Amino acid sequence: MNHIRKLLFITALLSSSLAFGQLTEDPDERRDQGRDPLKTQTPEGRPLPFGQRLRFGGGINGFQFGNPFSLGVAPVVAYQATERMIVGVSLSYTYTRYKAGYFSPTQGITINQYGVRGFVMYEFIPSILPNLYLHGELQNTTYQQKVDQTTPITGSVTAPLVGVTYSQPISRRFGVNLTALYNLNYKPSDPISYQVYGGTPFVLRLSFF
Template structure:
């Protein structure tokens, strides 16, 4: 049931974003004989300056409902390096709450995570599935884990490589809605810290806008 709610929530956001995009299309996006504009060149074939290749936005990451409950935000700055390659960086914050009984019988656990990530997105089969990107990133997270009724908190830092795919629905030349599915290569279910910090799953589902 939780998965169905998530899918419906994402579908509603995508639909509303598409409708919004029809009203807010970038005026620089001049079509040439019905073709989409190039992402790194003007319609006349001149390279776009650095500033016009930048993308700004943010996203929602690590969201889970129930037990644990988790929600995160992540501002993003990305750069259109080539027609098919995007590179970027992002700061991240995630709040996670485990209710009593999930980890410890009578105690809940609250985890605050701060960090950053660098990522690459490559549109690998544009002629067959345009806007589908291979996605790889390296994420570093500093966490603070606090157990109810226990003095003090446990802190540390973990680093994880993640790989997967991103589907981007363009709204304008420099903005789109992105649905990302990643797999955490550093996830260890037998490690309590890894289990808590990554929400008990190696899979990451993320919604972002840039």
């Protein structure tokens, strides 16, 4: 029940963050001139205040109904450091439940994953492929697995990931992001790493910020 309450709270936070991002409009003056809106300056060329460079959003991961049931959320706060660079942090929580009969005829399994990551995105060839970013991040995930009426098994894994993100802007401070990453620290022989990353060094992610 506590995990369900946590999940509902994070989902509400994510929803409000998405709504905030969608209300952010582009500078009309610059768009009327046929140019893309600046990300760190006003149409008059003055630097945008810190608060107007922030981007809020997140994503939903591990979505699956039935047996197993799985659902996760990952709120994001990002900052437009320069016209071509975004830095940010994200928290994540994923709940997975295998009912009795999946692995054992009498016992179910509950898995909780708590994560935090910091990331950097750099738009490296805007004149050729705008909105395509080199993406690097460091991610730490704590993993807890509990078979009914037994002591939980816990562990953590830290991994650097590198790849690319394509961002489709919706407004100056909000977009849809498709990310493809490779885990440089993936170890298939490590059961925690195997469980957290689903048996593959590749990570695909859809997020909104």
